[in-house]
Structure formats: C-alpha cells, structure tokens
Amino acid sequence: MRLGFSLFVLLGIAIPLPAQELHRDIPYVPNGHARQILDVYSPPAAKNLPVIFWIHGGGWTVGDKTQVQIKPKVFTEKGFVFVSTNYRFYPTVEMGDIIRDVARAFRWTHEHIAEYGGDPNRIFVMGHSAGAQLAALLCTDDRYLKAEKLSLKPIRGCVPVDGDTYYIPAIITTAETRWKVYGQTPLKDGHREKFGNDPAKHIDFSAVTHVAPNKGIPPFLILHIAGHPDVTAQAQYFAKALKAANVPVTVFAASGTDHRKLNADLGVVNDPATQQVYRFLEECLKAR
Numbered sequence: 001m002r003l004g005f006s007l008f009v010l011l012g013i014a015i016p017l018p019a020q021e022l023h024r025d026i027p028y029v030p031n032g033h034a035r036q037i038l039d040v041y042s043p044p045a046a047k048n049l050p051v052i053f054w055i056h057g058g059g060w061t062v063g064d065k066t067q068v069q070i071k072p073k074v075f076t077e078k079g080f081v082f083v084s085t086n087y088r089f090y091p092t093v094e095m096g097d098i099i100r101d102v103a104r105a106f107r108w109t110h111e112h113i114a115e116y117g118g119d120p121n122r123i124f125v126m127g128h129s130a131g132a133q134l135a136a137l138l139c140t141d142d143r144y145l146k147a148e149k150l151s152l153k154p155i156r157g158c159v160p161v162d163g164d165t166y167y168i169p170a171i172i173t174t175a176e177t178r179w180k181v182y183g184q185t186p187l188k189d190g191h192r193e194k195f196g197n198d199p200a201k202h203i204d205f206s207a208v209t210h211v212a213p214n215k216g217i218p219p220f221l222i223l224h225i226a227g228h229p230d231v232t233a234q235a236q237y238f239a240k241a242l243k244a245a246n247v248p249v250t251v252f253a254a255s256g257t258d259h260r261k262l263n264a265d266l267g268v269v270n271d272p273a274t275q276q277v278y279r280f281l282e283e284c285l286k287a288r
Contacts, residue, residue, distance in 0.1 A: 046117020
C-alpha cells in the first residue's frame with residue numbers, strides 16, 4: 001500500500017509519485033495475539049537504509065502503532081525505514097510480557113527488515129512515555145534480546161521521549177509521598193501495581209539498574225519537557241548512570257511544550273527536539 005504523494009510536473013502535467021510504502025498489520029509472532037503486529041513504512045525502492053523502531057506510549061494500557069503523527073513521512077523522506085509496533089497491555093498481561101513483546105517485534109525487524117529496504121544492523125530504538133521506558137529497558141537490559149538470540153549490537157542508538165520510569169522506585173516513592181502529604185486518593189493502578197507491586201520487580205524493570213560498562217549499550221538521546229520535576233529528575237539520573245558507564249548520552253530539555261506535544265511535534269520543521277534527533281542520528285551513523 002502506498003501512502004503520501006509529492007507532485008512531479010512533467011510537460012505541465014502533475015503526476016503523483018509515491019512518498020512512502022506502508023505494510024500494515026504484520027504479525028511478529030506466528031498465530032499470536034491480535035496486538036502482536038507492527039507496521040513498516042519504506043521509501044520507494046528502499047535498499048539497505050537505517051531503521052527507526054518506534055514504541056508507542058499510553059501508560060502500558062492503551063495506545064496504538066498508528067499514533068505516529070508525521071514521523072513515518074519525515075523519517076522516510078530522510079532515508080529511513082520506519083517500524084511502529086504494537087504490544088499487549090496491562091492488566092491483560094504483566095509488564096514482563098510487554099517488554100518481551102517488544103523484544104519479539106525487534107527480532108522480527110532484525111530478521112525481516114531487509115525485505116522492506118532496511119539494514120538489520122542499523123536500527124534506532126525510540127519510544128514515547130511508556131514507550132520510552134520500554135525503549136530504554138530494551139537497550140540496557142540485554143536479557144530480553146538474548147532470549148530472542150540477539151544482542152544489543154544491531155542497535156545504533158536509543159531515543160526515549162519524556163519517560164518518567166527509568167528508575168521506577170523513585171517515581172513510586174515520589175507519587176506516594178505526594179498522596180500522603182496532601183491527603184490525595186492513591187491511584188488504583190499506579191506504577192506500584194503496574195510493575196508488579198514487588199520492590200524487586202520495580203528494580204528489575206528500571207533501565208538504570210542495568211546500565212554497566214562494556215555491555216554494548218548504544219548511545220542515548222534522552223528527550224524530556226523542561227520544568228517538569230519528575231521527568232527532569234528521571235532523565236538526569238538515567239544520564240548520570242550512562243555517563244558513569246562510559247555510554248555516550250545527551251539530554252535535551254524541550255521548552256514551551258508538554259508531554260503530548262513534544263511527541264506530536266517530532267518531525268515538525270524547526271522543532272528544537274526534532275533537530276536534536278536529526279543531529280543524534282547523523283552522529284551515530286557516522287560513528288561506526
């Protein structure tokens with residue numbers, strides 16, 4: 001299926017030319033769940049192009065791979081193949097099943113993306129909100145890819161966007177302290193419950209926990225909105241751990257935006273966060 005058109009004028013006649021090809025609802029698990037599917041967007045005649053692997057947000061309970069705004073258009077125009085994946089949701093499955101779904105989708109991408117014009121050894125993992133936690137965990141805790149007989153090596157870079165759960169114990173403590181101090185009603189499905197209501201699981205699902213030198217962890221660009229204490233603290237704490245492990249990392253605090261707009265504007269001309277992403281991709285592709 002071809003989507004998006006530019007106009008080419010020949011002898012005064014406007015001829016629509018395909019800007020991208022969309023392959024929708026591809027199963028990444030044979031005979032799997034209805035949500036174990038992904039979409040692939042490719043430039044026409046794509047061959048051996050770097051790949052964006054996108055993980056949507058939605059609090060691990062909602063969201064869809066189609067909620068990508070203009071990202072497929074702008075990234076395919078810049079010479080990338082764009083993959084957007086779904087995954088199963090809490091509480092139907094546990095958090096470990098969700099990250100394992102993402103790892104399976106990544107494995108499918110690595111095994112099949114060459115058929116769509118992508119390079120399986122130049123993949124960038126990105127995600128927003130809950131997808132930022134999943135992206136960061138996939139790129140630091142190599143057990144999930146090892147279970148799929150892969151390593152971190154194919155990942156050229158990671159861009160988590162406005163996540164607040166790189167270190168889950170901190171966000172749980174912060175939220176529960178606020179509820180107690182201000183007499184607020186606790187959420188029924190807060191981070192404590194979503195991540196298993198077990199402190200050991202909170203540690204295990206935190207990307208910070210798994211940062212260590214010489215693991216092959218890829219470079220990071222951590223995007224977050226400026227002025228929000230939780231996402232700012234999480235980004236800085238995560239970056240500190242990455243730096244201590246000699247992993248290249250850049251943190252960018254976006255001003256004049258919010259949680260949803262930061263994500264929606266990625267790809268918009270002159271958007272500061274977008275420019276940071278483009279610069280990061282270029283540097284990573286030149287590095288090796």
